[in-house]
Amino acid sequence: MSLSELKETLTAKGLKITPQRLALLEALENNQHPTADNIIGYIRQNHPNIAIGTVYKTLETFVEKGIIKKVKTEKDVMRYDAITDNHxxxxxxxxxxxxxxxxxxxxxxxxxxxxxxxxxxxxxxxxxxxxxxxxxxxx
Amino acid sequence: MSLSELKETLTAKGLKITPQRLALLEALENNQHPTADNIIGYIRQNHPNIAIGTVYKTLETFVEKGIIKKVKTEKDVMRYDAITDNHxxxxxxxxxxxxxxxxxxxxxxxxxxxxxxxxxxxxxxxxxxxxxxxxxxxx
DNA sequence: TTCTTAAACAAGAATTATTCTCATATAAGA
DNA sequence: TCTTATATGAGAATAATTCTTGTTTAAGAA
CATH class of the missing domain: 3.30.1490 (Dna Ligase; domain 1)
Incomplete structure (x- = not known):
């Protein structure tokens, strides 16, 4: 997705555009079924100061807004899926x-x-x- | 299941018969998709001293032996299923x-x-x- | 039945993923 | 540019689970 498409994803759901949220969206696009920890590692490559709490909070927001889904697993680490189409x-x-x-x-x-x-x-x-x-x- | 059937369940898998394991099996029979915490609460009614670590360890053993299965959920509490038939x-x-x-x-x-x-x-x-x-x- | 020993247990400390708190920073509309 | 509600960073707090250690016990052997 282009930057403007990422921004549109946020505004369409009534969310403010922030660098952290854009980084999250980009991370979710480029990681398959990541854990929060995967995402933190990925984002910190380019954005070293993002707080862990921000990542969790943002993931929660995205789930509430239907931008991503949680994936059911047998492990006690949550995983996320950026694809919300039926699959x-x-x-x-x-x-x-x-x-x-x-x-x-x-x-x-x-x-x-x-x-x-x-x-x-x-x-x-x-x-x-x-x-x-x-x-x-x-x- | 009768007591002797519960015991047979254990010996069939090469597990020693202990009061804790029998209590676990009975708890799993009488609780649908319980969490570890559900099981601890249930067992402690009759068996107040069972240790939390024992419950977790025994659940893990039962999963390894195929006596129970983990249930996939979106929450960070694990749930277990005593029914291993296809369903x-x-x-x-x-x-x-x-x-x-x-x-x-x-x-x-x-x-x-x-x-x-x-x-x-x-x-x-x-x-x-x-x-x-x-x-x-x-x- | 008693003995032996590997395995199981209780108790509580440690770990790990996640959530919460709060002071500061910032996006977005006025 | 100003205002304000919202988002963020940093780190503390929580909750589920795992680990550690000393003690107990099940089960086969004697």
């Missing part, structure tokens, strides 16, 4: 690697399945797959 | 409630879908749905 996640069973998985055919299959089959006492808002397995290539 | 999870979008969802038809649909459609560079081991939404009834 699924591939979880490595041997490491902490997580990749996005886009599959429109699957989305439609799920949509039609749950359109026809209700879950008693539950109103579905979103369905996501956690696909556990092994990546064949290193990365 | 999915319903996550409440407004609270921390999580329920199990069993659907054999869905499992077969997913199995046949991924039998036919490979994910490039990825070997699937397990597929689980995270179903986000609202519970209609309180509980």
């Amino acid at each position: 699924h996640h591939l979880y490595c069973s041997e490491s902490d690697r997580i990749e996005d998985y886009f599959d429109e055919e699957l989305n439609q299959l799920l949509t039609s399945y749950f359109a026809q089959k209700q879950i008693p006492g539950f109103q579905i808002e979103d369905v996501k797959l956690q696909i556990l397995g092994k990546f064949k290539n290193e990365n | 999915h999870h319903l996550y409440c979008s407004e609270s921390d409630r999580i329920e199990d969802y069993f659907d054999e038809e869905l499992n077969q649909l997913l199995t046949s879908y991924f039998a036919q459609k490979q994910i490039p560079g990825f070997q699937i081991e397990d597929v689980k749905l995270q179903i986000l939404g609202k519970f209609k009834n309180e509980n």
Whole structure:
């Protein structure tokens, strides 16, 4: 995203434009499913004084505004996902690697399945797959 | 589960039978997707001296042995699931409630879908749905 | 049954991720 | 340029989890 697009992302959500928030957005674009710590390390390369609290606070703000999402994991470190389109996640069973998985055919299959089959006492808002397995290539 | 079944669960995995481990198993049977803290509170009703570290250590052991599983969440408290059969999870979008969802038809649909459609560079081991939404009834 | 020993436990200290506090700085509209 | 609500930096505080150490105990051997 260009600088002006990053700024537009913020103003569209009613957020002030600050260097820290722009750095966060840029970091989120360039790191896949990062932890807060990943982001801090990345940002401090160019912006050494950013405070840890600011990063956490800003991530929280972005989640509230729907700019990013939290990723569910079995670890006690939170991870974030800058992509908010409907997609699924591939979880490595041997490491902490997580990749996005886009599959429109699957989305439609799920949509039609749950359109026809209700879950008693539950109103579905979103369905996501956690696909556990092994990546064949290193990365 | 009867006491002898609980004991068999442990010996089958090569674990020594201890009162603490039996209490853990019983707590896990009677609490849905509990946190470590939930379990400690439950066990201390009858077993006031169990140490927090023992609960964490034992949960870790049970996960390693496949007796229970960790449940992925967006919170920084771990939750556990005593049911290791293939099933999915319903996550409440407004609270921390999580329920199990069993659907054999869905499992077969997913199995046949991924039998036919490979994910490039990825070997699937397990597929689980995270179903986000609202519970209609309180509980 | 008693003995032996590796494994498990209790208690509390240590660690780590995250949140909070508050004084200062700054974005954005007037 | 001024004003003010909001954001930030720095570091303290918190909460979940892990680690350490001395003691106890389960389970097989004698």
